[in-house]
Amino acid sequence: MDTIIDAHHITKTYNPKTIPVVAVNDVHLHLERGEFTALVGPSGSGKTTLLNLIGGLDKPDTGNIIIHGTDITKLSANQLIDFRLRNIGFVFQAFNLIPVLSARENVELIMQLQGVSRNEINQRVQVLFRQIGMEDKINTRPSQLSGGQQQRVAVARALASRPQVVLADEPTANLDSKSAGNLLDIMAKLNQEENMTFIFSTHDQRVIERARRVITLVDGKIVTDTAQVDTSPAVHG
Amino acid sequence: MxxxxxxxxxxxxxxxxxxxxxxxxxxxxxxxxxxxxxxxxxxxxxxxxxxSFYSGYIQVHKDGYWDQQVLDNGFERRASLEESITNHSGVISVAPRIESYALASAEDITKGCMVVGIDPKTENAITFLSDKIVQGTYFSDNEVQKVALLSEGLANRLNLNLNDTVILISQGYHGAMAAGKYRVSGIVHFGSPQLNDQLLYLPITVAQEFYSAENLLTSYVLSMNSDKNLKSTAQELQTTLGKEYEVMTWMEMLPExxxxxxxxxxxxxxxxxxxxxxxxxxxxxxxxxxxxxxxxxxxxxxxxxxxxxxxxxxxxxxxxxxxxxxxxxxxxxxxxxxxxxxxxxxxxxxxxxxxxxxxxxxxxxxxxxxxxxxxxxxxxxxxxxxxxxxxxxxxxxxxxxxxxxxx
Incomplete structure (x- = not known):
């Protein structure tokens, strides 16, 4: 197996000088390529903080996070931005598409930042929109898309850069049941087809059921880490 | 992109x-x-x-004239000098002048005045003097008659009308005695009270004869398109003409x-x-x-x-x-x-x-x-x-x- 994430003794404390809040407490995490993992736990358990630390958006107070061989805790802020661009795909709860760009341009943006050639961008965009089933909406602005469609575009954007790992923070929180189901189908399919590693933070039982590994956090600590089989009926398009 | x-x-x-x-x-x-x-x-x-009232944009004098404005600080009128000023870029026209003071009399009234000897054509191109005539006529282009244009205030003070005679007495070039009588051919009005009360114009040759200063000038008055390049033009002229002359802009002459x-x-x-x-x-x-x-x-x-x-x-x-x-x-x-x-x-x-x-x-x-x-x-x-x-x-x-x- 190919190790993608190897994190040791990660601790993150907010407000250390006033009222300290330990968000992540001495966490160890090991993920292999192609895993489809859910981080679960009550609000305030440290799911989002752990995702931010893995994604290099935040720095841990202690510990090391090694992603595909690079210890990101040793990188400067500027190096981290570059690292994220090439190795991490983000899917946010609130979709976060750029409203002035079309769906296609939103997906293209990340590849333009990477300096990918125009030909390659065009090919990749076609493939991704086919994978998310939105070829007919490729030139539509986000405001004219439903929440589910926007989140599918956000997934396409996250995958556009061919990242090592895709981090999704509550990706179905703002979606209705049908849209959430569709999104999960797409992500599961992409996970299989592109062998990309997915980590979700979620409260959503539908997401938890589809995950092949579920890590439960309570008060910043991992309390359970279980492997499971995806039993839900997939709607493959 | x-x-x-x-x-x-x-x-x-x-x-x-x-x-x-x-x-x-x-x-x-x-x-x-x-x-x-x-x-x-x-x-x-x-x-x-x-x-256009009087000073022009730039004036050329003999060096030191502005500080001591007397005829003895005048300079000889030379065609080559006039040409080098006229040919300078930005200069539209050049008017020669001889200026000094005199006592003007009529009947039993006497008043100090400034006598300005002008070339009628070039002076008019700069100060539009003919437009300021309120009575009588402007000088002809090559006027040699003993005629004078009086500013309105001065004419009123001396109780002079058109075709009356004004008598001028002064000190000429190098202390010579200057005296003459001139027919009032026109009366000019100036907006500025200072100019309106003391200016008296004579044709340039008549003024030079009056002051016994044949071919002598006290200044060249220059007009330009605008004052945008005034300072640089003045500096260039000064370089061209050398230290013998002083080149002054209106800003230096009228600091107020x-x-x-x-x-x-x-x-x-x-x-x-x-x-x-x-x-x-x-x-x-x-x-x-x-x-x-x-x-x-x-x-x-x-x-x-x-x-x-x-x-x-x-x-x-x-x-x-x-x-x-x-x-x-x-x-x-x-x-x-x-x-x-x-x-x-x-x-x-x-x-x-x-x-x-x-x-x-x-x-x-x-x-x-x-x-x-x-x-x-x-x-x-x-x-x-x-x-x-x-x-x-x-x-x-x-x-x-x-x-x-x-x-």
Whole structure:
């Protein structure tokens, strides 16, 4: 197996000088390529903080996070931005598409930042929109898309850069049941087809059921880490 | 290229706000360009009036004449000298003069006056003296008759009318006795009381004969298209003519006028400053709103891997586009407005017009269409916009993506 994430003794404390809040407490995490993992736990358990630390958006107070061989805790802020661009795909709860760009341009943006050639961008965009089933909406602005469609575009954007790992923070929180189901189908399919590693933070039982590994956090600590089989009926398009 | 495209699209993400900001810049440019155009036009008009009263834009004297204005500090009239002044670029015409003081008498009344010997044709090209004649006629081009033009105040004081005789007594060149009698061929009116009470004009050869100063001049008076290159022209002339001569601009000869213009311009700068301040607040308000609206999005861009300098570049291009579009449209509209005000200047009426006329000024507010006014205003607003755009840039530079994306 190919190790993608190897994190040791990660601790993150907010407000250390006033009222300290330990968000992540001495966490160890090991993920292999192609895993489809859910981080679960009550609000305030440290799911989002752990995702931010893995994604290099935040720095841990202690510990090391090694992603595909690079210890990101040793990188400067500027190096981290570059690292994220090439190795991490983000899917946010609130979709976060750029409203002035079309769906296609939103997906293209990340590849333009990477300096990918125009030909390659065009090919990749076609493939991704086919994978998310939105070829007919490729030139539509986000405001004219439903929440589910926007989140599918956000997934396409996250995958556009061919990242090592895709981090999704509550990706179905703002979606209705049908849209959430569709999104999960797409992500599961992409996970299989592109062998990309997915980590979700979620409260959503539908997401938890589809995950092949579920890590439960309570008060910043991992309390359970279980492997499971995806039993839900997939709607493959 | 895609950065430019993104910036352009961002410009139109909130059309109302963009249009309000563009309007603020647009009206600011129109206001400041029109105000400055009027100000420059008025001062140009004022200066043109002032120099055409008497001094001209530039005068050439023998070195030291201005400090001690006596005939003994005059210089010989030479064709080569006149030619080298006339051929200088920017100089339109050159008028020779011989000036000194004399006692003017009629019957039993005597008054001191300034006698100015002029070449009728070239003098008229500079000071438009024939337009100031209120009685009688101007000198013929090569006048050699013993005739004089008296300023109105002086004629009144001496109780002289047309065709009366005025007697002049003075000291001539190198202490020679000077005396002569001259027929009053015309009476001229000057707006300035100082000039109106003491000027007496003679044809140049007649004046030289009066002062026993054959071929002697005290000054050359120069006229120019405008006073834009005045100082450089004066410096170049000084270099050409050498240390034997002094070349003086109207500003050096009439320092009180220059001071008056500077004071007036100072108050205009304050008004312009207030205007720019208002524009600045307008633009800054837009940037504040923009940052509040896009904080989450900018945080997301940093999170997904867009380097901060690229985001700063997008914001800079947006700011430049904002200001540039506003400025260009503002300038395009200002040009016909100022052109109209130049062709149809604002005209005073009533008492104000009377006062202006009394001082020999046409009571109008003409506008200047000097292209530099528009360029300068455009550059000022552009620089201001760019300086203010440092605020969103600094915000991005300090932005932490996690904090920015918190709701």
């Amino acid at each position: 895609w950065l430019l495209k993104l910036a352009w699209k961002n410009l139109w993400r909130n059309r109302s706000r963009t249009l309000i900001t563009l309007s603020a810049i647009f009206f600011a440019v129109i206001l400041s360009a029109t105000t400055n155009s009027l100000q420059d036009g008025v001062f140009d008009h004022f200066i043109r009036n002032m120099v 006028v220059e001071q008056h213009i500077k004071t007036d311009k100072g108050s205009m700068y304050i008004i312009s400053g207030v205007l720019y301040l208002l524009i600045g607040f307008g633009i800054f308000g837009t940037f504040l709103m923009m940052m509040a609206e896009r904080r989450f999005e900018l945080g997301m861009l940093i999170a997904i891997g867009m380097k901060k300098h690229k985001i700063v570049m997008v914001l800079l291009v947006e700011s430049v586009l904002y200001v540039l579009v506003g400025c260009l449209v503002g300038i395009c509209i200002s040009i016909p407005i100022t052109w109209y005000l130049k062709v149809n200047p604002i005209r005073f009426g009533g008492d104000m017009a009377e006062i202006y006329l009394q001082y020999g000024f046409e009571p109008i507010f003409p506008a200047s269409t000097d292209v530099w006014i528009f360029i300068t205003q455009g550059i000022i607003v552009l620089v201001m916009g760019l300086a203010l755009s440092l605020y969103p840039m600094m915000k991005v530079w300090r932005m932490d993506p996690v904090t920015a994306m918190k709701k």
